[in-house]
Amino acid sequence: MGRPIDMGADGAGSIWPGALFVLTCLSSISPVRCAPDAASQMQLLLDFQQAWGQTFAGWVAGGRCSSAAHVKCDAQGMVTSIDLDSRGLTGSISSTIGSMASLTDLDLYKNNLTGSIPAGITKLHKLCYLSLGRNALTGSIPATIGNMSSLTYLYLGYNGLTGSIPSTISSLISLTQLSVSWEWE
Known part of the structure; x- marks a missing residue:
């Protein structure tokens, strides 16, 4: 038998440090983690560049966000905008895009991106502008x-998306422009 937990005078005892440790460990299991520093964000850009079969100026190991083409960043070097409209991108959108917690604008319009819209993209709570139209995306919109x-x-719009529009889209109270038209299957 183990030793009883000393609850102390206030009843809290020593259980809280252990519980906090367990909660901290559980929160780190998430498949999409935030890229907390500029170096991590640059590594994500490099991963995207490789996956999309393109090379962009300034997207180099050890590079700075402020030197990266088609990218804007804040004063801390965190990526806030990626504009790759009509750049001939191929491949899929990695779920690790959800790690860019400071991202407010993502424009991947008019490329040749395939696969589904990754659920990880919906972890971008600061995202204001999302343009994925005119690609070859399939599957459904994440609920x-x-x-x-x-x-x-x-x-x-102009993708091969299937299924219905999730009812959760009605939760987007800031949404002023929505297009899911054309070639919807």
């Missing part, structure tokens, strides 16, 4: 899209 409370612009 968790309703978590993107800052979204004002959402363009998914």
